[in-house]
Amino acid sequence: MSECKLDHSQEDVISKYESQAAFLPEEMKELFNQFFTKDHTQNILNEVFHLLKKYDxxxxxxxxxxxxxLYLVLKNV
Structure with missing residues (x-):
């Protein structure tokens, strides 16, 4: 994956997640629900966004x- 210089907001990450959720493992979805209830650093948001981008x-x-x-990030934040 190429590095992107754009910063992605939590709303960007939520939108990207929603567009890719059908392709993700079912057991990951609850971790995302927990992830979205917290604030995260810009680096974490950018990483999750790019892991989800074109996942399908x-x-x-x-x-x-x-x-x-994703599991590493979601289980450790």
Whole structure:
């Protein structure tokens, strides 16, 4: 994934999540619900946004890698 210089708001991340939720593992959804109840640093918001971006178009292997990174973030914030 290429690095983006844009900062993404929590609303951007929520919107991106909603557009990709159908493609994410079911057990991840509750973690996202908890994630969205808290404030997060800009770096965390940007990382989650980019892990979700075009998730549906990623290969199964790429989705697995993104899932691992998402779980790390979601379980540790």
């Amino acid at each position: 178009l990623a290969s199964a292997e790429e989705q697995n890698e993104r899932n691992n990174r």
